[in-house]
Amino acid sequence: MSGGTLRARGGAFLAPLIAVAFLFAATAVHAQKPIVVGASISETGPLAVDAAYHLKGIQLGVADANAHGGWLGRKLALKYYDDQSNPGTAVRLYTRLITEDKVDLLVGPYSSGISQAVAPLVNKYERPTPMPGASLPAIFSASNKWAFQLLPPATGYLDGILPLMKSQGAHKVAILQAQLSFTLACGQARLDQAKALGMDVVYSTTYAMPPPDFSSIALAIKSANPDGVVVCSYYPDAVGLAQALHRIGYAPKFFAETIGPAEDQFISALGPITNRIISNTSWWPALKTHDNAGFIARYKAMFHEDPDYHVAATYSAMEVLGAAVKATKSLDPAKLRDWIATHDVPTVEGTFKAGPTGLSIGFAQYMFQIQNGKRLLVWPVKDEQAKAQVPYTGQ
């Protein structure tokens, strides 16, 4: 009986010890368990060129965080899947990341169209999600509470080109838009701007993606004979249209395209016909933004190439998440959301500042021009590295 009492006493004595030991063990395991950041990336499909930079920005953000001991004493790990440039696939993948993989934090996918599909999901599951691929303002409507825009709105892409044209006496413009969310928003904004500036839109069309053969559209542009051609494009259509204009021997005085010209392979794919093409960016190496020089150096060391604004946007998304986690000392979604919604964060892209619906109101837009194989900032004037060279010669 005494033995039994002893056993009982021993059990009573050991139980808290065992519980404490388990607690310590669990805490130790927890301390070592990485904070998992989840995302879907368009590794294949028509958005793959630009989305590759999107991924690299997240990877650099994770590597930098880990180099400084991680967040909350835990290392970071990245979990991502290929969404094939398909919004439906992306929705399935984010559902999987949230419900099956149970990742701690999310970063939005590449492109406005895919972000638009994913945004309702992060609202449904109440996960604070920076969206570095979402320039479309409509994503950040009144009902949005959990998605935050990490790019300037699409309506501001190439918003300097028409004033630049007008300042040089050019009034006739052709405006083209790919049939995707971002490009349609960008194109409509340029059409509205042309009207507001009293400029003459002599040709306007939309086209499907993957891009068609552009030879007929190029000929239609030539027939309309605009002073400038403004294209709201991604990479493959930016290449295709530049090729098509060259093939019919037509060079408008001003030629501007979104996104494609920002990528290094744009120049290598097209050669000298890229000279004097104008494009836009939300980030630039020469800007005095937070840790910009360090960001560029670390990116070059990691990927052996120059970063572009897609990289800066996703890296900034990681900076915003990191600032929120450190400030709140928490991974609690509601705490993170409240902090992100109410705080300005200095990033490599500029100062992140969220409007009431998550729309970005802190970042600026710039325009650069390819001049003899180099990209130089030409707008706004206060930041210009060179004057815009006109006319575009197509060679």
Add this chain to the structure above:
Amino acid sequence: MIVLQLVVNGVLLGGTYILLAQGLNLVFGVMGIVNLAHGSIITFVGVFTYWVVTQTNLNPLLLLPLVFVVALVVGGVLQRLLLEPLAKLGNRRELLSLMVTFGLSYVIVEMAINLFGSQYVSLPNLQETWTVAGLAVNEALVVAGVLGAVISGCLHVWLHYTASGKALLATSQNATGAVTCGIDVRRMRGISFAIGSALAAIAGVLLILILPLSAPTADTLTILAFVIVALGGLGDYKGAVFAGLLLGLVQSGVGYYLGGDVEVIVPYLLLIGFMVLRPQGLGQAAR
């Protein structure tokens, strides 16, 4: 002048389409199967060409003999290993061959992605534009169009004026009859798939000079090639020439007058129209 330029653009685009479709057409004509890996071979060779040219600065046209021979051999081996065993399965052969080539297409695309990446690539070679009598003519499109015509001409000569070609043509028209005439039908199937693969490889080298390509765009090319083959009258190589030219010309005009959105659905509208009104395709009209 605009109309003339549209015609020139349409013919050059049609030449590209002919190039795209003839390999698929030959395989369908002789073997009676739709090679769903056709577009994968084109994009694989296209991104391979990009990789070689960017690494070596080689003129991409110099790769044509190499990729032709390699694709010929690889196509012959694949046919013998993967498709020939299905020939004994009677009615199930067509469905099973679709599945095999469907699987093969994904293997080739994944190989291309792993070897060369999944991004869109294009080359700046052959981008001279000449003005002839006021009409702009691009070097790459001319080379592709001329090669498309030459390949179709060679196919015609081979099929009608050589013993092996006549044997292949006979096999495509009536395999049972060909056997009774002593034609080695099994060999003919191997030859047709090998040549079909080699023609797809040629198309890959030339298309990378015309369009931005990425490995995952293979399905789009297979579908477009199939539409041309179907418009021409399945397996009718002369019909495919007319179909390629018709499609190029119609797309050229529609793109100019109605824009890019309508231009991309032209092949499918034509396909529906032909299937309803003239299911035998253009080839029958051409005869």
